[in-house]
Amino acid sequence: MATSSSLDAKIPQGPIETKWSKYKSSVALVNPANKRNLEVIVVGTGLAGASAAATLAEMGYKVKAFCFQDSPRRAHSIAAQGGINAAKNYQNDGDSVYRLFYDTIKGGDYRAREGNVHRLAEVSGNIIDQCVAAGVPFAREYGGLLSNRSFGGTQVQRTFYAAGQTGQQLLLGAYSGLQRQVGMGTVKMYNRHEMLDVVNIDGKCRGIIARNLITGEVERHGGHAVLLCTGGYGNVFYLSTNAMGSNVTAAWKAHKRGAYFGNPCFTQIHPTCIPVSGDHQSKLTLMSESLRNDGRIWVPKKKNDTRPGNEIPEDERDYYLERRYPAFGNLVPRDIASRAAKERCDAGYGVGSSKLAVFLDFAAAVERYGKGEANKNNIANPSKEDITIWGKAVVKEKYGNLFDMYKQITGEDPYEVPMRIYPAVHYTMGGLWVDYNLMTTVPGLYALGEANFSDHGANRLGASALMQGLADGYFVIPYTIGSYLAKEIGTGKISTDHPEFVRVEKEVTDRIQTLMSIQGKTSPELFHRRLGQIMWEKCGMARNAQGLKEAIVEIRALRKEFWKDVKVMGGKNEFNPELDKAGRVADFIELGELMCLDALTREESCGGHFREEHQTEEGEALRDDENFMFVSAWEHKFEEEWELHKEELVYENIKIAQRSYK
Amino acid sequence: MSAGNMHIKLKVWRQSNSNTNGGFEDYSLDGVSPDMSFLEMFDVLNEQLIEKGTEPVAFDHDCREGICGMCSMYINGQPHGPLRGVTTCQLHMRSFNDGDTIVVEPWRAEAFPVIKDLVVDRDAFDRVISAGGFVSVNTGNAQDANSLPIPKVDADESFAAAACIGCGACVAACKNASAMLFVSAKISQLALLPQGQAERSMRAEKMVAQMDAEGFGACTNTGACAAECPKEISLENIARMNREYIGAKLSSSNV
Numbered sequence: 001m002a003t004s005s006s007l008d009a010k011i012p013q014g015p016i017e018t019k020w021s022k023y024k025s026s027v028a029l030v031n032p033a034n035k036r037n038l039e040v041i042v043v044g045t046g047l048a049g050a051s052a053a054a055t056l057a058e059m060g061y062k063v064k065a066f067c068f069q070d071s072p073r074r075a076h077s078i079a080a081q082g083g084i085n086a087a088k089n090y091q092n093d094g095d096s097v098y099r100l101f102y103d104t105i106k107g108g109d110y111r112a113r114e115g116n117v118h119r120l121a122e123v124s125g126n127i128i129d130q131c132v133a134a135g136v137p138f139a140r141e142y143g144g145l146l147s148n149r150s151f152g153g154t155q156v157q158r159t160f161y162a163a164g165q166t167g168q169q170l171l172l173g174a175y176s177g178l179q180r181q182v183g184m185g186t187v188k189m190y191n192r193h194e195m196l197d198v199v200n201i202d203g204k205c206r207g208i209i210a211r212n213l214i215t216g217e218v219e220r221h222g223g224h225a226v227l228l229c230t231g232g233y234g235n236v237f238y239l240s241t242n243a244m245g246s247n248v249t250a251a252w253k254a255h256k257r258g259a260y261f262g263n264p265c266f267t268q269i270h271p272t273c274i275p276v277s278g279d280h281q282s283k284l285t286l287m288s289e290s291l292r293n294d295g296r297i298w299v300p301k302k303k304n305d306t307r308p309g310n311e312i313p314e315d316e317r318d319y320y321l322e323r324r325y326p327a328f329g330n331l332v333p334r335d336i337a338s339r340a341a342k343e344r345c346d347a348g349y350g351v352g353s354s355k356l357a358v359f360l361d362f363a364a365a366v367e368r369y370g371k372g373e374a375n376k377n378n379i380a381n382p383s384k385e386d387i388t389i390w391g392k393a394v395v396k397e398k399y400g401n402l403f404d405m406y407k408q409i410t411g412e413d414p415y416e417v418p419m420r421i422y423p424a425v426h427y428t429m430g431g432l433w434v435d436y437n438l439m440t441t442v443p444g445l446y447a448l449g450e451a452n453f454s455d456h457g458a459n460r461l462g463a464s465a466l467m468q469g470l471a472d473g474y475f476v477i478p479y480t481i482g483s484y485l486a487k488e489i490g491t492g493k494i495s496t497d498h499p500e501f502v503r504v505e506k507e508v509t510d511r512i513q514t515l516m517s518i519q520g521k522t523s524p525e526l527f528h529r530r531l532g533q534i535m536w537e538k539c540g541m542a543r544n545a546q547g548l549k550e551a552i553v554e555i556r557a558l559r560k561e562f563w564k565d566v567k568v569m570g571g572k573n574e575f576n577p578e579l580d581k582a583g584r585v586a587d588f589i590e591l592g593e594l595m596c597l598d599a600l601t602r603e604e605s606c607g608g609h610f611r612e613e614h615q616t617e618e619g620e621a622l623r624d625d626e627n628f629m630f631v632s633a634w635e636h637k638f639e640e641e642w643e644l645h646k647e648e649l650v651y652e653n654i655k656i657a658q659r660s661y662k
Numbered sequence: 663m664s665a666g667n668m669h670i671k672l673k674v675w676r677q678s679n680s681n682t683n684g685g686f687e688d689y690s691l692d693g694v695s696p697d698m699s700f701l702e703m704f705d706v707l708n709e710q711l712i713e714k715g716t717e718p719v720a721f722d723h724d725c726r727e728g729i730c731g732m733c734s735m736y737i738n739g740q741p742h743g744p745l746r747g748v749t750t751c752q753l754h755m756r757s758f759n760d761g762d763t764i765v766v767e768p769w770r771a772e773a774f775p776v777i778k779d780l781v782v783d784r785d786a787f788d789r790v791i792s793a794g795g796f797v798s799v800n801t802g803n804a805q806d807a808n809s810l811p812i813p814k815v816d817a818d819e820s821f822a823a824a825a826c827i828g829c830g831a832c833v834a835a836c837k838n839a840s841a842m843l844f845v846s847a848k849i850s851q852l853a854l855l856p857q858g859q860a861e862r863s864m865r866a867e868k869m870v871a872q873m874d875a876e877g878f879g880a881c882t883n884t885g886a887c888a889a890e891c892p893k894e895i896s897l898e899n900i901a902r903m904n905r906e907y908i909g910a911k912l913s914s915s916n917v
Contacts, residue, residue: 055801070722071788073828074730090808126804133804135797135857137821144811162821168729169824176796183792191785214777243724277697280666282705283726405728408752411697474801523712525705569717574679575778577720578712 007260007633007647010435011115016101016653020119023436024479028486035060038485039494041208041223043195043250045072047167047466048449049229050174051473057186059478061485064221065178065187066210068194068245068580073175076231076243077469080167081288081402082151083159084466086124091148095156097121102654104464107153107333108429108457109607109623110656111263111631113649115436116454123475124467128160130474136173138162150293151462153333153661159463164288164401170466174473193219194580195250196508198226198257198445201500205445209501209508213580216573218509220501222494224485225444227477228254229469232428232450234267236588236595237540238532240425241273241286247584248591251432251451259440260633260645262433262453264591265599268460268608269541270426271297271337274409275357284424285409287360288402289462292330294365294395295419297321297337299349299358309351309359309418320344328661335459335608335621336661338423342541343619345422352420361418366391423541427465429456429608430598433633433647437480438472441633444484448472453631458607515582516572520565524582527562531555531589539596544612548600552593556640559589594634594642601644604628625656666695668755671763672707674719680775680783686765696756700743701726701733703755720779728752728892731827734834735780736767741831741890749829749892769830771839773877784830786876787844793872794865795848797857810856820854823847825893832887832895838879843887845873846903847895853906863910870907 012019030038038061042053045067053065067075087100100121105112128146132138138160139147148157162169181187190210196218197209207222233248234240255261272287298317305312320340322329332340341358344350351357370391374382382390392415396403406414432440432447434454439446449469456464495501538551562585570576605614605621606628614622631647670691677684691710694703701723708718724732733750737743743753758764766780774782824847832843849866852858858865881900888897 051801058800069724069730069732070784071731071828073788074724074732076725076730079725079727079729088807126802128807129804130799130801132807132810133797133799133857135820135852135855137817137824137851137855138807139821140812140814140817142814144813144817145808162824165729165825168827169821172824176791177799177801179788179792180796180798182788189788191788241727243730244726245724278666278695280695280698280702280706282699282702285727404747405752408728408748408754409699411754411756478801523709525709567712569712569715575720575781578718 007433007645008435009113009115009647010437011113012436016114016118019115020122027479027483030482030486030489032060034489036062037493038062038488039064039223040481041221041226042066042229043208043227044075044229044231044451045175045178046075046077046229046231046449047171047174047469048451048473049075049227050171050178051470052227052229052448052477053187054174054177054181055474055478056481057181063181063187064190064223066190066193066195068192068213070191072178072189072191073172075171076246077171077466078168079243080466081164081286082290083149083161083166083463084127084170084470085151085158085461085463086128086160086467087121087158088125088128090146091157093156095158099156100124100158103154104455104461105457105654106659107459107461109459109621109659110457110625110629110651111266111606111649112455112457113631114651114653119476120455120468120471123471126475127467127470131170131173131470134173134177136162136169138169149290150331152289152292152331152337153328153461161290164290164399167466170470174470195253196583197253197504199501199504200257200442201498204443206494206498207496207501209505214575216571216576218505220496220505222496222501224488224491224494225446225481227446227448228432228451229448229473230451232431233588233591234425234428236531236592237425237535238529239276239281239284239536241270241284244283247587249584249587251447252587252591254432254440254442254445256636258442259445259447260433260635261430261594262631262633263430263458263598264595264634265539265602265609266429266458266607267425268334268427268429269338269423271334271341271423272360272421273424273426274406275352275354275420275422277410285405286424286426287406287419287421289334291360291399291402294398295330295360295362296364297330297358297360299344299351303348305351309361310363310416318349325661332661333459333461338541339610341423357420357422359418360421362395362414363418366395369394427460429453429458429460433631437483438477439480439484446477446481448477458609511583512572512579515566515568515579515586518564518566518568520567522565523567524578524585527558527566528585528588530558531585531592534558535592535595539592539599542610542612543599545600548596551596555589555593555596562586562589593640597642598632598634602628602632623658666693666698668694668696668758668760670694670703670755670758673763673765674780675767676719676779677776679778684776694755696754698755699726699751700735700737700753700755701751720781722781723751726751729827731829734769734782734829734831736769736834738765741769741834742892747892747894749827769834771833771878773839773841774830774833786878787828787830787841789876790841790845790869790872791848794861794868795852797852798861812856816854820851823850823854823895823899826895827893829892831890831892833878835886835890836879837884837886838882840881840887841873841876841878842881842900842903843891843895843897845869846899849903849906850899853902862906863913866903866906866910867914
């Protein structure tokens with residue numbers, strides 16, 4: 001493993017407050033006549049992809065958009081529940097662009113880039129304006145104005161929401177904008193198409209190879225720029241809150257064609273998910289962080305206590321987050337809440353049949369809201385039963401759909417007994433390394449949203465993923481892409497007859513042929529499960545050098561076995577989900593190795609990356625700013641070989657400190 | 663960890679592609695856990711089929727938490743199965759009994775051709791949205807979000823309509839394969855908001871015209887769509903759409 005530090009993030013000069021506005025007013029423009037001749041390929045149609053595709057088409061570029069689902073509206077952004085942050089200060093609670101910037105850098109454990117994060121905070125308000133204008137029905141107060149709530153890691157109310165379906169409403173807003181352009185003919189939409197490689201010509205990205213998932217046909221698509229808006233890679237763990245189809249393939253192919261991969265080991269384990277119920281489990285379901293506004297997290301004070309939660313008296317409960325972190329209590333950031341749950345369960349205090357769960361309890365909230373209702377309606381001495389009825393009604397209005405989902409999945413009624421929750425893989429802060437322009441190390445190849453590494457450091461705060469996806473797509477890329485495309489106006493149409501297209505297409509079809517011809521004994525699904533087990537055990541919530549070294553050996557062996565023994569049913573020239581899955585699992589296996597290498601190299605604990613060798617006496621993450629205040633950007637060399645490039649992180653506007661939520 | 667002990671018999675529609683005829687195949691499954699989701703039960707079936715060297719059943723699914731709208735199984739004559747307000751992915755085997763025979767088919771509608779087995783083509787819905795299911799506002803021109811208060815009741819009603827996940831269960835449930843509930847949900851969402859007013863008439867006309875062009879059937883007010891809708895979209899939306907449409911047609915020189 002060689003290392004070098006030569007990465008230029010191209011952050012504009014000047015004070016942080018003016019970097020973006022000065023950039024915007026000085027970036028090169030492309031005139032309308034030239035825009036018509038420039039083609040942009042957008043891969044993925046989640047918040048980042050749909051908003052980018054729609055906006056670039058509005059501006060006059062020719063856009064081709066791709067998604068593997070049957071409709072762009074299915075992208076997994078749709079499943080985000082809790083909300084989207086914006087520094088609007090509508091609640092008059094002291095919020096500001098600087099505070100959102102500060103909270104995000106601190107929440108990311110001082111491993112994010114100042115310039116990008118400040119820009120994110122600056123445009124956050126525009127996102128809300130844009131979404132409301134597009135008809136997104138956010139929650140409102142009786143006065144008709146927008147409602148806000150709190151999320152972890154903040155002390156203000158800056159989260160906008162639409163019940164527990166915020167991602168759905170935002171995505172449908174972006175999707176409707178995209179479909180409007182499709183109807184106008186300015187975006188050509190390719191549903192059920194999967195990108196299987198990028199094509200670089202003379203050092204610039206010039207297009208992609210995609211497979212039509214219905215016919216199996218492999219297609220060449222040329223463009224002057226390619227935007228990867230393909231989401232995160234949490235499914236490397238097999239079980240995660242990601243959709244079944246979420247995958248790393250597009251990003252991984254780009255990586256193997258020269259795009260560096262940033263901080264691959266930074267994964268977010270979300271503290272409030274429904275626990276695993278059995279070996280049949282195919283995915284995990286999140287219970288929104290918004291529940292921590294009102295729910296209290298606890299375990300019994302006695303080990304192996306098997307009583308139902310509602311039968312354990314108050315003084316035999318350990319509200320461990322409130323005990324350990326009095327300032328933030330149940331609203332500590334996700335990495336901290338997850339580790340605290342793991343600590344209690346590992347120590348023998350877990351609940352439920354698996355003992356891998358803690359309680360999330362709404363009894364106190366029901367009582368508080370019930371009394372509030374009585375007070376509002378001037379009812380003196382209300383009965384306990386009435387308070388409970390009124391309180392439950394308020395809780396239902398706030399979180400009804402989440403409670404229903406919990407009941408549907410577990411068969412238990414969370415209005416009566418406390419929820420059982422446990423941490424699960426949810427989001428990946430790592431991703432393709434990008435500069436301030438969101439361009440990867442391959443000119444003309446961009447990465448937006450969760451697919452890039454840029455804004456969340458080592459831990460993402462709640463309600464910030466939707467913000468980043470829409471910021472990148474609506475408000476950043478439309479400007480930054482101009483600085484590249486302004487130099488492409490003389491290039492002319494990209495011909496897909498170029499020998500590079502022919503060569504890369506052949507590599508893609510050869511690989512498909514290989515996958516189909518192995519005809520071994522093990523399904524792609526079973527390989528995926530085995531990879532997930534290795535990753536969760538050895539590169540999950542807690543990591544150590546020995547485990548990571550073992551994991552690398554095991555993953556390499558798994559990869560070799562995969563290419564000898566995978567069994568792909570069906571044919572290659574037809575609709576074949578098994579073949580799609582096989583290709584994705586093969587890429588996940590390679591990524592798994594790099595994640596372990598990155599985790600092994602980063603000899604510190606920060607955010608979601610917790611190395612057991614590096615912790616304080618109280619069990620908190622112990623950062624090493626002297627030696628590790630950098631972004632790890634990995635360059636793929638050969639099979640099993642990468643070179644580490646470092647982007648040093650410079651903090652000029654925020655004083656770095658040990659992150660404390662006590 | 664729950665070890666399953668249910669025994670389930672399945673009759674599943676198998677069809678190679680849109681050009682061939684399909685038919686039912688019988689399968690038998692042991693060791694089904696009541697905690698499994700319906701799709702996880704299909705995962706188990708597929709692993710068994712692969713082991714036997716038979717091609718697994720193709721079905722659409724993605725988020726598996728009831729929100730993406732991709733899963734689409736017609737179970738014992740009901741889209742998304744027996745429960746109200748639930749998608750196939752959120753249906754669990756505890757809703758069935760040991761020894762049950764379960765019949766699983768794809769959505770059936772002329773506008774939703776079968777691609778393979780239980781997978782259908784729902785592009786028609788995207789085209790209906792493209793015809794007018796949006797507010798024409800380009801990025802970058804929006805006024806402050808709080809400059810236009812919207813009464814909470816209107817916002818809530820709009821949100822209830824916007825909860826549609828575009829799965830197509832309404833079409834599958836309807837004897838006429840009508841898409842009125844889907845189309846009316848989008849028309850209602852935007853008609854209830856001030857942002858949707860400028861294009862209100864044109865939207866109703868164009869979306870209805872596209873719906874007809876796609877080959878969806880007419881509405882005869884049986885209400886099966888709303889009864890089967892996993893997001894419990896209300897029939898009131900159809901009434902509102904009819905008002906919007908008639909109002910638009912009375913003054914129209916478009917379409």
